[in-house]
Amino acid sequence: MTSMTEALQATPVPAASGPQTLHLMQPQDRARWDAFVRATPAANFFHLSGWQNVIERAFGNKTWFYYTQQDGQITGVLPLSQVKSKLFGNALGAMPFCVYGGPVATNDAALLLLDGAADALAKQLGVGHLEYRGMERFHPDDASWTTKELYVTFRKAISADDEENLNAIPRKQRAMVRKGIKLGLRGEVDNNVERLFAAYADSVHRLGTPVFPKKYFALLQQAFGAECEVRTIVTEDGRLVGSVMSFYWRDEVVPYYGGGTALAREVAGNDFMYWNLMQAAAAKGCRLFDFGRSKLGTGAYDFKKNWGFVAQPLPYEYKLYASPALPDNNPLNPKYALFIKVWKKLPLPVANFIGPYIVRNLG
Structure with missing residues (x-):
């Protein structure tokens, strides 16, 4: 009872x-x-x-x-x-x-x-x-x-095995990764944003896009600590190739801001950079690689697609x-073509000075 x-x-x-x-x-x-x-x-x-x-x-x-x-x-x-x-x-x-x-x-x-x-x-x-x-x-x-259809995101599962992840990359891009490996490129983790900003500012300037203020990257690193990593790629003799700021979240890695110098094209630096990040993230236990959003019809969209990632509409x-x-604040909008063309011709120091005043109005 x-x-x-x-x-x-x-x-x-x-x-x-x-x-x-x-x-x-x-x-x-x-x-x-x-x-x-x-x-x-x-x-x-x-x-x-x-x-x-x-x-x-x-x-x-x-x-x-x-x-x-x-x-x-x-x-x-x-x-x-x-x-x-x-x-x-x-x-x-x-x-x-x-x-x-x-x-x-x-x-x-x-x-x-x-x-x-x-x-x-x-x-x-x-x-x-x-x-x-x-x-x-x-x-x-x-x-x-x-x-409206404007952005897509690229997300893909990765494994703990480097060889499996490498083989999952389509042949042409895999060859670029192997080129970077053969040339002795290496990744280094930075505790500041100096090299990241140099590579990123150079890259976006060549694309005709205003740059973020360096303060923004420093604040991200400060706010998110270990969840925000700056990984910089250099040659065997220490020359800057590229750099990427990534966010770590649960079992995901999100490469968020990245850029390559002019040298990157010669040494397959961009492909090696994301491969080096994928290796490091897999070793930390990440099982999803989020390549982030891109606008339809852009070079970034094509690059991610060529890596074997499938576009997912946002x-x-x-x-x-x-x-x-709705406003059409899109770099593919023809009315911005002249702005992009002129911006590319600005001296880099001038673009880096003016850029932050313009980019704050975007989002």
């Missing part, structure tokens, strides 16, 4: 049922914000609280890090930032320069609160549109949200407010 004590012990404890509330993250909330992000499968590296300090200090953008809470526990997060310029318009959305971002919630009530906060803020700021960035749509059945979502249509 069951005793009263045993019966009480077997009775399920009622689930928490307090009201869900909306808040803006404060400095004292950062640790538990990040704990929620790390514990929630749908969250990603770009939801971490460190992005707030990076974006505000590097570019001066305003940010709002909303979270919902129930019975003292975070139930959802939504980092937002405003990008406002006369040239590119006024928008609110995921952190600028972050490929993924949007609301993450453990229940529908939390998602509604976060959506409501974003909607109210968009109206208050008078933005042209609100943007969420994800690998899947957040509101597939809501006609007030639209999407259905970013947009909600229009003050704008009648």
Whole structure:
């Protein structure tokens, strides 16, 4: 016969049922914000609280890090930032320069609160549109949200075996990797961003693209510590070939900002750089290589595809407010062709000085 004590012990404890509330993250909330992000499968590296300090200090953008809470526990997060310029318009959305971002919630009530906060803020700021960035749509059945085909991402599983990973690279690109190996290229991990910035600035200048401020890269390295690695490729005699900043997240590695010098083309430096990173990441236990997003029709898109990665559409979502249509802030847009042509002709020191003032208005 069951005793009263045993019966009480077997009775399920009622689930928490307090009201869900909306808040803006404060400095004292950062640790538990990040704990929620790390514990929630749908969250990603770009939801971490460190992005707030990076974006505000590097570019001066305003940010709002909303979270919902129930019975003292975070139930959802939504980092937002405003990008406002006369040239590119006024928008609110995921952190600028972050490929993924949007609301993450453990229940529908939390998602509604976060959506409501974003909607109210968009109206208050008078933005042209609100943007969420994800690998899947957040509101597939809501006609007030639209999407457009512009970006794709490239993600692929890797194994612990170098030979298996090398053989998975298509023959032509594999030959380029072997060329770099034969020429004695090597990778070195840097504790600063000096060589990364030199390689990246040189690379984007040749592409006709404004460069980020060096401060931005330094802040990323400072904010994310061991999860942010700078890997630099050099020749046997120490000449700079290229450098890449990567993020480590769970069992993934995300090469995020990379660039090669003019020498890289001669020595297959770019192919070797990503192979060297893949080797190092696999040795650390990473099992997914996220080559990041690219715009359709670009050289970066072709490079990743030639590595055997399959393009996965990124259905970013947009909600229009003050704008009648979405802006076409795309380097493939013909109206930017002259700008790109002129930018390539600027002396590198001049481009590096002006670039950060322009790029802060992008995102």
